[in-house]
Amino acid sequence: MERFNGYFGQFGGSYVPESLKEVLLDLENIFYKYREDEEYLKELGYYFKQYVGRESPLYYANRLTKHVGGAKIYLKREDLNHTGAHKINNALGQVLLAKRSNKKKIIAETGAGQHGVATATVCALFGMDCTIYMGAVDVERQEHNVFRMKILGADVIPVHDGNATLKEAVDKALEDFVLNSKDTFYLMGSAVGPHPYPVMVREFQSIIGKETKKQILEQEGRLPDYLIACVGGGSNAIGLFYPFVDNKTVKMVGVEPAGKGINSGFHAASISGGEVDIIHGFKSYALDESKVNIYSIAAGLDYPGVGPEHSYYKDIGRIKYDTITDKEAMEAFHKLSKLEGIIPALESSHAVSYGIELASTLSKDKIVIINLSGRGDKDMNQIMGMNNKRI
Numbered sequence: 001m002e003r004f005n006g007y008f009g010q011f012g013g014s015y016v017p018e019s020l021k022e023v024l025l026d027l028e029n030i031f032y033k034y035r036e037d038e039e040y041l042k043e044l045g046y047y048f049k050q051y052v053g054r055e056s057p058l059y060y061a062n063r064l065t066k067h068v069g070g071a072k073i074y075l076k077r078e079d080l081n082h083t084g085a086h087k088i089n090n091a092l093g094q095v096l097l098a099k100r101s102n103k104k105k106i107i108a109e110t111g112a113g114q115h116g117v118a119t120a121t122v123c124a125l126f127g128m129d130c131t132i133y134m135g136a137v138d139v140e141r142q143e144h145n146v147f148r149m150k151i152l153g154a155d156v157i158p159v160h161d162g163n164a165t166l167k168e169a170v171d172k173a174l175e176d177f178v179l180n181s182k183d184t185f186y187l188m189g190s191a192v193g194p195h196p197y198p199v200m201v202r203e204f205q206s207i208i209g210k211e212t213k214k215q216i217l218e219q220e221g222r223l224p225d226y227l228i229a230c231v232g233g234g235s236n237a238i239g240l241f242y243p244f245v246d247n248k249t250v251k252m253v254g255v256e257p258a259g260k261g262i263n264s265g266f267h268a269a270s271i272s273g274g275e276v277d278i279i280h281g282f283k284s285y286a287l288d289e290s291k292v293n294i295y296s297i298a299a300g301l302d303y304p305g306v307g308p309e310h311s312y313y314k315d316i317g318r319i320k321y322d323t324i325t326d327k328e329a330m331e332a333f334h335k336l337s338k339l340e341g342i343i344p345a346l347e348s349s350h351a352v353s354y355g356i357e358l359a360s361t362l363s364k365d366k367i368v369i370i371n372l373s374g375r376g377d378k379d380m381n382q383i384m385g386m387n388n389k390r391i
């Protein structure tokens with residue numbers, strides 16, 4: 001297998017202290033050693049099927065499609081995975097690498113708490129020691145997930161620096177990793193960070209796109225016209241998109257969170273509203289926190305950077321990136337719940353909103369696939385707190 005140098009055009013790379021370089025090289029070696037190892041892939045496939053419940057369905061949303069009155073809308077049901085989102089795909093892939101590198105301590109950062117839950121879950125499954133860093137603000141608004149992590153046996157450490165959200169949690173996790181890299185495995189939650197994380201996370205999440213391709217060919221006998229996914233760090237999106245990148249007839253849209261409006265100063269649309277910068281050890285589009293308050297109604301989307309591969313596809317024009325506001329996402333959240341009996345995560349609701357809007361402009365013979373990255377159970381406290389009048 002040819003080695004990838006870690007750069008997607010000008011993006012990606014590895015901008016880390018000397019002390020981390022060697023550890024990342026070890027990780028890269030382990031990843032390349034096992035990504036084609038029969039025994040490793042067999043074990044991963046076993047847990048995907050018997051533990052996560054893969055493959056996840058590709059569901060034709062009949063009532064939603066009729067309501068919208070345009071293109072056929074399909075939902076890739078990552079919300080049905082064990083633990084409620086796509087994050088478990090990646091957590092399993094990485095923990096099985098940690099096992100093979102004889103590292104017993106796992107650390108991770110989490111925003112919405114979904115990656116923390118996925119990590120705490122696989123640590124329980126394989127008897128690993130688990131520490132989760134989480135912004136203090138997120139600890140509060142994702143109380144339910146914090147409780148789940150603790151039940152699963154993880155140590156949850158609230159981070160109070162700065163805005164006390166995902167970015168600060170990543171900083172603290174990286175700090176821990178630099179100090180303790182000998183016996184610690186940093187289980188990265190999205191397709192971000194220094195090489196080899198973006199390519200590694202993409203590999204584990206690509207199961208989403210591989211299944212989708214097979215399923216749509218079975219159900220429709222052809223490839224879709226559009227793929228839609230929300231973009232925080234970009235892992236569920238790259239997982240769906242990557243297996244279709246060479247299929248030029250398939251258009252793809254990554255949906256970023258416009259928060260209170262792209263010009264409001266409160267959003268987290270790193271590609272649509274950011275500039276090229278180096279953040280957390282890699283080069284990508286990123287937001288300048290002196291100009292923008294990193295914010296989204298969806299805790300899993302409020303990260304100031306984005307995966308380097310997305311930055312690259314944006315620049316070469318292969319993938320389009322657009323934004324959806326909190327308000328639009330909330331409308332889609334209610335619409336999908338009422339029309340299909342599926343309560344989506346607030347993150348996924350951004351993709352649903354964009355997909356509905358897009359489908360309404362297309363003819364009935366077109367096919368739009370929306371990645372339903374997670375379920376809304378984790379968001380119930382937050383939504384109850386909003387005192388939403390439409391309920």
Ligand SMILES: *Cc1c(COP(=O)(O)O)cnc(C)c1O
Nearest residue numbers: 114232233234235236300347374
């Ligand atoms: C974490 C999360 C996201 C955002 O992360 P990506 O890496 O961009 O996929 C989206 N949806 C859900 C349900 C999540 O938990």
